[in-house]
Amino acid sequence: MKDTQAIIERVSRVNDTHQQLYLAVDASLTQMQAGQSLLAKLSTPGVESYTPYLRQQWFPVKIENQTLIVERPSAELYQPGQVVNLLGAVGVPFRFRRTLRTVLLLAWDADPAPLLLTIPALLVNRVGVTLVLCGTAARYTTEHLPPEVEIIRGDADLQWQNRVTTIGWADQVFVAVNPQIENIQMGRIYALFKELRSDVQTAYLFGVFCPPLPCGTGACGACLLRTRGEAQLVCTTGPAFDLTTVSGLG
Secondary structure (H helix, E strand, O other): OEEEEEEEEEEEEOOOOEEEEEEEOOHHHHHOOOOOEEEEEEOOOOOOOOOOOOOEEEOEEEEEOOEEEEEEEOOOOOOOOOEEEEEEEEOOOOOOOOOOOEEEEEEEOOOOHHHHOHHHHHHHOOOEEEEEEEHHHHHOOOOOOOOOOEEEEOOOOOOOOOHHHHHHHOOEEEEEEOHHHHHHHHHHHHHHHHHHHOOOOOOOEEEEOOOOOOOOOOOOOOOEEOEOOOOEEHHHHOOEEEOOOEOOOO
């Protein structure tokens, strides 16, 4: 965990709902990997900026040289030249299998940003990527994403075209859901995959948990997640957890 400052170099609107912030950051943050995030707060001139609390969780969607690109809702206001205080990197990278052919990314009633940094690395390694957007996530337009990514839109009940085939072909799956009802929706995802695949093996289906992170260091215990081994802190051992190990999902 490192306390650094970044400068917003550019703000670019990517669709009707989201914008991308181009951040000049400390070199250490350019080594972030998919799954890791930052706790961000706009700095106020003349005011001490450091505090671990009341921050937004920002997931990078792309890294270019010394520039880190994050995606934020278009309703939020940012300007080039603004200084952002960052704490990070928070969390651990997604755990991919060594041999992969296809990866399924699924956002259900959630912002897909926590999943998007996976895409460049997977495509470079010639892994097929399918992004399924269900419920409110289906409103997210994707023209700015690489054309190699297969985009599928589904409804609020997790129905989409060729669903059985899509799930059957995936070597690994990473899922983001509405943080306000995270356990309920993760449970429904787990039940769906058990129904369609008969058996959900370990290290196959991962839930990307995004609860509020008041501190990001494990000090407050607010992001505790019950698993079948022991309770885990999302900020230090997450955000991705194998859903076969999470308690209360069936």
